[in-house]
Amino acid sequence: MLIFLILLVMAGLTYFVSNFSPESINFRRTQQGQEALTQAREALIGYVLRYREVQYAQGQPGQMYGYLPLPDLGTTRNNNTGCLVEGCDAANFAGNAPNATVIGRLPWNTLGIEPLRDRHGECLWYAVSGSHQRIQQAVPMNWDSISHLDVVVANDTAALASALAGAHDRPVAVIFSPGPPLPGQDRAAAGGDDVTRCGGNYDAANYLDPATATALGGVTNYLAGTNKASAVTDPNTPKALSLQGRVFDSGGNFLPNACQGGNCDLVANDVGLSLTGDMLFGAIRKNAYFRADINSILDRMTFCLRDQVAAGGFAPAAIGGFTPPIDKSAGRIPDNACYDATQNPLGYYDHYKEMIFVAKPNSGNFTVNADANCAGVLLFASQRSNAQQRVTAVQRNTLSNYLEGSNLVNFAGVGTAFGSVGGPVVFDRTPPQSLEQDIARCIATGATFSTVESPTLTAEGFGQLVAYDPGTRILTLGREDVTTGAGASAGALFGCAWFAESRRLDDGFRTYFRFQFKNVGGTVGANGFVFTVADALKNNLLVCGAAGSHLGYSGDNGSTPKIAFPKIGIEFDQSRNAGFSENADPTLSGRNDPCGALGGGTAGFPSHSAITYWSHEAVNAVDTVTLPDFDDNVHGFPTVGSLAGPRLPPRSHADPATETGIKCVNLRGQPAATDDSRLYHVRVEVTPTRNVNASAELSNTSLRTQVWMEWDPTLTGQLDAIRNTTRPMSLLYPAYAATPTLSDTATLYDVQEAACVSGVCPAGQACGTDGMCYRPALDRIQLGFTGSQRTQDQQVEIYDFFTTWLP
Template sequence: MNNQARFIQRQHGIALIIFTLTLVLAAIAYFLTQMNSNTVKLAREKTSISALAEAKSALIGKVIGDPNITTSFYLPNPELSLNVPTFPEGSETGVAGSQDRIIIGKLPWNSLDIGPIKDGTDECLWYVLSGRFKNNPKTTVLNWDTQAQIDVIDANGNSVATNVVALIVSAGAQLTGQNRSVTTNTQCGGDYDVMNFMDTPNSVNAVAGQVNYFAGTPNHREATDVNNKQFVRAKNDYYNDQFVFVTVDDIFKPIIRRTDFKSQINTLLNMAQLSTVSISGVNTKGADNIDCNLITNANDKRFCENWKEMLLLIALPSMPIYLDGTATATCNRVIIFGGQKTSGQVRLTAADKNNPANYLEANNLLAFNAPATNTFYGVSNFDPDNPSADVMRCI
């Protein structure tokens, strides 16, 4: 091989090495870019998860910390629009739509006594609230049996959760079809159009026909009826909303541990009218004629309106009942606070709520159906560690 051939061969070898190194460096660069991208995504997701947890804690703390037990079941309304300087940014809207309809807005961080909480994309959090748990307008009756109106499904349309009181939402990065160009000199921007943040903006891509807003309504924020709605929790090209749930138990489990909750039940059971009110007839729990409007104290009246459906009233043939294991004096009537439902009890429809079997168990159900031949056994005070126990009074 002559010198020229060896030179050409050497040049080809060098070129191949350079080409190979270029490919290796490109692969390393791609790997590092992907790794960096994933690291950023994970960091953003971690920030969002932390923000959602902080917001849920603040929301529940605000609700159960209400000094008035008769209003402590209601959740703050979302912030539906900016109303500065009348109200500071982050304040709940005074009247949030129509009674019992789901409403969506921004988390009212100022009303929760915290600062603006932002997710991993530096957006403030959103807030979906079941209509029956709104602070204003209030529903007719709210207690631990009240059905919330939010359901959650996954990317395949499978049920994830039902009977959810509220969702706190990290809307994530902007998707194609969303417009977040509206900005103001505020902590959370001036855009209150839910569709620009919650997904999916194109209903063609909707899972099971569900989008995380209300199409065709002002700012896509309010339900058009009182029915349940499904919200989609998915991670794909069309949905990236992250949720935390607020459940009925999240609200009521801590509230029923308050001593003033027990006190309100005692006040309810000690109403003067119980000794004379007409006992309602068949297919009722006997308490239909109890009139909360006769109560002059506003808080006691509101508690009565919300919790009256737990009451059962029946006449006795001059016999004692047993309270805390001890026989009482002779009773002409017994009033019962039925407690939380147990497994197998259903309290959804009016018929369910008129059925004593959905409030009483074992001996007490037998006694209610045949008081002359059976005896009532109950407790004198509500116990949060045994919330289904029947609390009674001998009248």
């Protein structure tokens, strides 16, 4: 037993000693050094992925993904008012300038990490290209931005040679492991700067090599100026850096890693790790917010161009050296205030317009993604393939460096077909999309809003209560002198407008618009309008509701199809129709409206805003409903206990004092009754959550609807957040997000369709225990506005409508 224990101890000692051999210790140190470099690179990528949101929170909206922090140049030189200690980035230090490449210590404090050290205990250093530094920003910033840095290597010749295949392979940043000091390098503290954590000093030449500027064939891992930390650079003559570790001078030739014989001088030992633009944007493309921004700007451009076509046309911007084929006008997207950098997503246009191409036929239509009703096409060229180069002006004006397949063939030559059957129309992560996948968007014929008019008003010689001007992009609901008092039929006073493209609800949407009730005939009117979310599988662009207190949302007008449930309405109601009553005259129907100075109202004005649904689906004795199509905007319906069974329609709120889905809002003329109303900014967020049940008829969607309304122009932070639909309000303005004007979470049961066939239903549907097929409510939606009039003139103007869809 004793012998066994002795042998066991000897084996353990042997293992312990072998693991502390010089070779194993050196290997472990090398591994730790490489891990530190990798961790630093990951921290830089993390900084970039958070950059736009962090800058927004600090009052700098519109900052682009891709910009990198400055190095830490020392507390006596950094000019970072928000970070004054060791490890902070230098910000706009004295001497910074456009295109300035900067080298210093890794700004670990700014990155939110601890100081990282190399295998010899030195804190890491860091170089950022003048093309990508965050303060003196180069434009554009995208995946084609060319770095000012080159990587060179020793290969047993008298000069170091570039290790890169082309300009797109250059690093936008390099993290350095400085290694032990070489003769001539002084790493003692110089005084003045806070070096509590990293020690030493901030002179780059004391850490990065060579110690003698001419010792590496003119290549240095430092620059000029104070502490050799910065210099203006450019992409045409990039700054060469040596990253391969030990380099020896042997008789005028430079050897990597090792050198035999007596004629060997170690002139460099820096180890560097590159962060390339492709690495950076590979990570950025995985960011859902970035993809939402790209898709939002493509949406905005597509619909702006659609309206421009409807208003008379647009002219593509010329491409140098390119003559469009005889059948079309073609070029890059032209500048326009409708989608420029001042529009959300802020800033993107200036940075990505170079890769957006548009064309329109000289006659007829294009076919885009199998849609033959396209007045034009918008092509987003996306990232480069391995064969594409976008470095020189000539390359950037060469279509084949941007477009592929039929998009290239038919854009550059005669042809009318673009994209492919089914798309894609959405910029997505890679995979599933290939890196260079073109995104083709149809610029459809007709304006972005399709109006639903009242045929009776036309027959009676009146103008319509709905109009959309694609030139100004203003939607108008209501019209002066079209009332019952002017002789118009009460039931004919309705009008609707639908956004001309339906979309899948998927993960929800965020919508923004402004509106104002205009003074016409001495008043802002006594009706209102509804922003409507309708089930596109049960409705179309021809539907509209009834006149009067139905606001074009509820009821059947007898001329057009009604707006079928399921649906959601955001109601802006000018008047108080107290109590509930059914009446053949739509001007007399009571809606259980709250608010108002008379009749027990709770405010000194009669107007309110509310979230509505569709109330009763059938006759109901408890609520005395005999016309279930006509109670969709009755507040408080269906009342609690009026219905039995699990598949109940959602209840609209009725009491502003106790319920969150309805609120008294002054929509009247301000400051006097004879003035226009306030200009209201509105943001609507709709967020679905699926609840699947084993019994398909009990599956449902929990739908959270939040609405923010603001009119005060001094509340700039709130208004900026309301307008920016690319981010959730909870991220943009957390405190304001907690107090929406309206909010409600409703349960929408799946819609019953046809009977199951042998227990099977069409794709997207499930067979219930009752033998019927069911699909999610609002699975595909159409957005629009509905309005009406009755005894008083009314005119509401709606501006700047935009929606961010969440795939």
